[in-house]
Amino acid sequence: MMRCSKCMKKAIIFQRYSGMWLCEEHFIRDVERKVKRRMRKNKMIERNDIIAVALSGGKDSSALLTFLHETFKERRDLKIIAITIDEGIEGYREVLRKYAEKLCDELGVEHYVFSFLKEFGKTLDEIVKERELTPCTYCGVMRKYLLNKHAKNFGATKLATGHNLDDLAQTILLNYMRGEIERLARIMPEKRKRGLIPRIRPFMDVPEKEMVLYSILKGHNIFEEECPYAELSMRAEIRDFLNKFEYKHPGTKYSILRGFERLRPVISELTKSVKLRECEMCGEMTSGKICKTCEMIEKIRREEQILQNDVYEI
Ligand code: SF4
Ligand SMILES: [Zn+2]
Ligand SMILES: [Zn+2]
Incomplete structure (x- = not known):
């Protein structure tokens, strides 16, 4: 022993x-x-904050909500609410959504659910059918959009997500590998941007494996099933590669995060000329004329019209 x-x-x-x-x-x-x-x-929590927790119902976000609730329950000036986005992924999301509801009931936390179906007229399952982009591309962009929009409507001053060290190291590498410097700059913004709620990721120094163990010990749901689309993403390849690397060279994930934190001011300088403005269609903040979500929705609508009318786009 x-x-x-x-x-x-x-x-x-x-x-x-x-x-x-x-x-x-x-x-x-x-x-x-x-x-x-x-x-x-990172001065994540400030006086009078309204913290919206993005609660998927999975282990990380459940542990985060419970942790924040326990840590700050005596603080009268803080308020915590939970927001769940139901993307419409059959056989996967319903289970997690029920767990999210149960947890909020137990903790006495206000809980709000918004679905792709109600907001965009389609579930993720319907959106990705026969489309060339991987499901995670649509899912990630549209989920973030709804979280930001609704957190803002509730007057939230922080949007807390359960991302752990592995998630962050993967995101950093993913953006390097795609050469997406602006996205890299948005991972941990140094300055607040108008119309965007500051994101906080309190678990960003905790490795995935430790999150699993922590959640088991805290009695949270360890939902075995993975999202059926997860394996299709580039993130899954990076995850496997990083895990192999971490095994051979312990501490790699921390090094990726630390290196990124040191580079952060330089990246910020490089991208500071990118100005945000209101999307011409929905009013959310974006760097282009219309935001990525409206662009996706428009594209889906156009494709459908073409199919329905049996005409070809030339
Ligand atoms: S794995 Fe991809 S499709 Fe599934 S919930 Fe996550 S981002 Fe969405
Ligand atoms: Zn001990
Ligand atoms: Zn828009």
Whole structure:
């Protein structure tokens, strides 16, 4: 039996990157210490904040909502609400949505659900049928759009997401590999932008594996099924490659994040001339004339008209 490096009780995890064995108590403390340190460092929570938590119902966002609720329940000046986006992914989303509802009931947190079907007239399943873009491209853009729009309508001052270290390291690499510098700059914006609610990611220093263990120990739902579309994305390839790399070279994911944080001011300087303005169709903030979501919706409508009228676009 391996023993905790801090107290000699039975260890439940070995952190390859730190070389430490930790017992249940010290593991939970280590995770929460990382989260609190990050929240202080990035001044994530400020007086009188209304925090909208993007609650998918999966382990990360459930753990985040519970953590924020427990940490700040005595703070009268703060308010926490939860927003769930139902993309319309058969066999996957309903289960998570029910779990999200149950959790909010238990915690007594206001919960709001918005669906692609009601907002865009179609579910994600319908949108992606026979389209060339991978589902995650539509899903990610449209989900972020709805989260920002509705969080803003509720007067939220922060939008909190459960992204962990793996998610962030993948996003950083993904944007490097695609040469998307503007998107890279938007991962952790240095300055507030009008019309965009500042995003906070308190779990960004916690590796995915530790999030799984933390969630189990905290009694959260570990939903085994993955989204049926996940494997189609480039992110899935990067995830597998990064996991192999992390195994061989422990600490790689942290290095990607730290390196990015150091580069952040330079990237920000490079992209500062990109001005945001209101989308001509929906009024949300965008760098172009119309926002990415309206562009996607328009494209879908046009394609459908063409199909219905049996005419060909030339
Ligand atoms: S894996 Fe892709 S399609 Fe599935 S929920 Fe995530 S972003 Fe959406
Ligand atoms: Zn211990
Ligand atoms: Zn728009």
